Amino acid sequence: MPECSAARVVADRMIDTAEAVLASLDGTQRDQAAWPWSEATEDERRRWFYTPTDHGGLPVAAMTPRQYQRTMALVASGLSEAAYTTVTTVMGLENLLDRTEGFAGFDFARERGRDPGQYRLRIFGEPGAPVWGWRFGGHHVSLNNLVMGGELVSATPCFLGADPAGSPLLGATTLRPLGGVEDLGRALVRSLDEEQRSKAVLGTRAPVDIVGGNRTRVGPGDRVVPLGDIFRGRFADPERQARMDDSYVAIKRYYGITEADNAAVELTAEPRGVPASSLNSDQRGQLLALLGCYTGRVPEELIEREAARYAGPLLDQVHFAWAGSIEPGGACYYRLQGPRLLVEYDNAPRQANHAHSVWRDPENDFGADVLGAHLAAHHA
Known part of the structure; x- marks a missing residue:
């Protein structure tokens, strides 16, 4: 498959899944998940974390099951099968890490420190616009994607961690x-x-x-x-x-x-x-x-x-x-x-x-x- 058409196929898949997510959100959820593309939001778009902190965006804990499913479809649209498997496994480790720490680890200024519900999605701009992007992140996951001219042009930084590693x-x-x-x-x-x-x-x-x-x-x-x-x-x-x-x-x-x-x-x-x-x-x-x-x-x-x-x-x-x-x-x-x-x-x-x-x-x-x-x- 030629490079341009491959990048476009991926971008089209991202557009479809991102639009499905946005269409399912109510006003309050959309305020958290969707930010306009502008100079004022550019610093936030380039801010990323891999610690259990507020990554910015709508947390999966605040989504309905169907919204959560659509969000994971968007995540999958930007990853290979092996990478998606790794991401979902890393997300599940939060429950294991909580047990490792005796269910009493650092609270990280939130009710539950090791919380698999605190992976967050934020979309910058309108899917399908000349320039738009999206970010998904939480503890040990940070995915950052930019689509321009109908093609995926950047997928970095891309961070994956594991605690416990084994x-x-x-x-x-x-x-x-x-x-x-x-x-x-x-x-x-x-x-x-x-x-x-x-x-x-x-x-x-x-x-x-x-x-x-x-x-x-x-x-x-x-x-x-x-x-x-x-x-x-x-x-x-x-x-x-x-x-x-x-x-x-x-x-x-x-x-x-x-x-x-x-x-x-x-x-x-x-x-x-x-x-x-x-x-x-x-x-x-x-x-x-x-x-x-x-x-x-x-x-x-x-x-x-x-x-x-x-x-x-x-x-x-x-x-x-x-x-x-x-x-x-x-x-x-x-x-x-x-x-x-x-x-x-x-x-x-x-x-x-x-x-x-x-x-x-x-x-x-x-x-x-x-x-x-x-x-x-x-x-x-």
């Missing part, structure tokens, strides 16, 4: 929503020879989180954002804020993380790590498989388009970096960085049982690049 199932098996995403990275670093590994491994300690955090834009010099700052504002209750800040300090102390460790993994203009040009053919295949865990989050029609960005010699410019233990079960972090690419994976909190993963296009997150070109061409 949970026991009947039959002596384990539920690991991001297990393959971690295992492929660990297999790649373990395949490196001594010279390759000396370039790839940035440090022996994994950072406590992805380095780019929830910044609207990522760039050189960025370091890990303290946990308490990845919420919609600081907590009004000083005690609650202090508990959040203390939990960040505690995990750093547990792993012995220093500022030198954070400096080792900070983002740089020139990618750190081992370039794909230094990998052998088998390792390049492993790198492509790892990349596919991120570019494969888009609908099936667009996976080939995303993968083509790193086909053949283009892959040479992608760098693979690692920090932490290379042994299974150890705290770990990896990064893939190249032209218009920043992938991060981290699994350090809860004794390496709390994973974060994100796929970003630093030049075109939220459609910034294509939107800027559109505005320059048509609204100069």
